[in-house]
Amino acid sequence: MNIAVVGCGYVGLVSGTCLAALGHQVVGIDVDQARVQSLQAGKVPIYEPGLSEMILQQTAAHRLSFTTDMATAVQNSQVIFVAVGTPPAPEGGYNLTMLFDAVEQIIKAANEPKTIVIKSTVPPGTGEKVAAQAATAPHRLEVVNNPEFLREGTAIHDFMNPDRIVFGAGTAEGIGALREIYQPLIDRGFNILSMSRASAELSKFGANAMLAMRISFINEISRLASAVGADIESVRMGIGSDPRIGPAFLKAGIGYGGSCFPKDVAALVHQMQTLKIEPHLLSGIEQANRHQREHFVQGILRVLEGRKDPQIALWGLAFKPDTDDIRESPAIEIARMLAAAGCIVRAFDPEAMANTRRLLGDTIIYAPDVPQATAGADAVVLATDWSVFITQNWPTIKAMMRGVHVFDGRNCLASGKVSAAGLHYYAVGRTPVPPGSTRHGSVGVVVAG
Ligand SMILES: NC(=O)c1ccc[n+]([C@@H]2O[C@H](COP(=O)([O-])OP(=O)(O)OC[C@H]3O[C@@H](n4cnc5c(N)ncnc54)[C@H](O)[C@@H]3O)[C@@H](O)[C@H]2O)c1
Secondary structure (H helix, E strand, C coil): CEEEEECCCHHHHHHHHHHHHCCCEEEEECCCHHHHHHHHCCCCCCCCCCHHHHHHHHHHCCCEEEECCHHHHHHCCCEEEECCCCCECCCCCECCHHHHHHHHHHHHHCCCCEEEEECCCCCCCHHHHHHHHHCCCCCCEEEEECCCCCCCCCHHHHHHCCCCEEEEECCHHHHHHHHHHHHHHHHCCCCEEEECHHHHHHHHHHHHHHHHHHHHHHHHHHHHHHHHCCCHHHHHHHHHCCCCCCCCCCCCCCCCCCCCHHHHHHHHHHHHHHCCCCCCCHHHHHHHHHHHHHHHHHHHHHHCCCCCCCEEEEECCCCCCCCCCCCCCHHHHHHHHHHHCCCEEEEECCCCHHHHHHHHHHHCEECCCHHHHHCCCCEEEECCCCHHHHCCCHHHHHHHCCCCEEEECCCCCCHHHHHHCCCEEECCCCCCECCCCCCCCCCCCCCCC
16 A cells, blocks of 8 residues: 655654565655755664664665655545654643644645555544544545554564554544555454554554553652661562562653653643543642652762762663653753763763764763763672673773672662672662672572472
8 A cells, every 4th residue: 555654753663664665665754854964864863773774675666655745645645644743732732733734744745545544642632633634635534543662672562563553533534544554464464453543543542551650659659668777679579479460561760751652641641631521649649759850869969968969970862772852851850960960971872972072962971881871980880781781891890990889770670790790780679788798699580389
């Protein structure tokens, strides 16, 4: 099928490239001319594992191309996916201007009946508004919601192996077009869940809020674990081993970030308040997330109290590993807080340096690698669990530092190895391990036979 994808960001690029790999003819459209030119030249403007290679393969096979010419791309396509940004609005909820503008352009360009697929995350009720907008077109335009559940860092795998593919359609025609597009995945046994537009929209919102809630939940429990001398790594196994609960998204740390959870939780709260439904539970999720970072930074500053011009090696800036995305990244917030408290922050991230430099300017120092970030540091602060950080040689790190403190904001380091190297290990919801001690052991859970 001939498909246009409006918006060549994280979601649009991955979806478009994967749809091409499924055998469709795809054109990606973006208003950002520099982005399109770079894509046309084979340079991918975002970091997502495997994406560059896949884009090169699909463009070489003439199944994928990029343009700024919306009108021609729309006219040549039967189905138009809209994957533009839906950023938070200052007054709460989402700013949907880019979505409605894109739909307006599609309406103007459409020369025959077509299907518009909303891939962007939107508040419940938006699909109906887009359908009303599309009803003003001279040709019939079906509107279907098809929310995207991919995770940055594993986006291609997630698109090609979806837990579920959600269709929110007003009509059978809309569903028919989407079925045809996803048929290769349906043939491989992946589930289609067909529902109303509002249900599809709320499924996406609800899924993100649920995941964010689990993170805030375990983080709150981690505060109690610290206070009573329990170990959150053992506790999360004790909780997550219950099959009714499961272990996913129960890892304590410095909290969630990214372009989705913070804004989706906030928008959900906003929409409920607008509808006079009190979001008792949901309004606490984001608050707990913010507190978690502040609490972590306060812990660092307490340990470094009295040290003149404390030097921090900040390991990680992206909101999670395997991406260059720093939107709402806890690491960025921590960099800001530490710099504001008078610390000299030298940061390194394998992929997110350029994005961070654009955002933070010269408020922090940018190191080209782990050793140059770490040399002379009083403390290492791990904020993103990239594997390059987890696999460091701790005696070498110790030899580079002037201080002895290691703060693990993701509970991902082997505490025994860190402390055996003569370093003081601090994690989230765990008792600190002084140099030379191996107190945490593996995870501290003994399975009785
Ligand atoms: N990033 C994720 O992990 C993820 C996952 C699931 C869903 N989502 C949702 O998907 C949507 C897109 O997210 P993203 O991270 O890809 O955003 P993004 O900001 O990376 O990309 C959006 C792109 O759309 C382009 N654009 C804006 N208006 C346009 C127009 N009128 N015509 C053509 N191009 C236009 C922008 O230039 C930009 O390149 C959002 O609603 C987001 O909430 C994101």
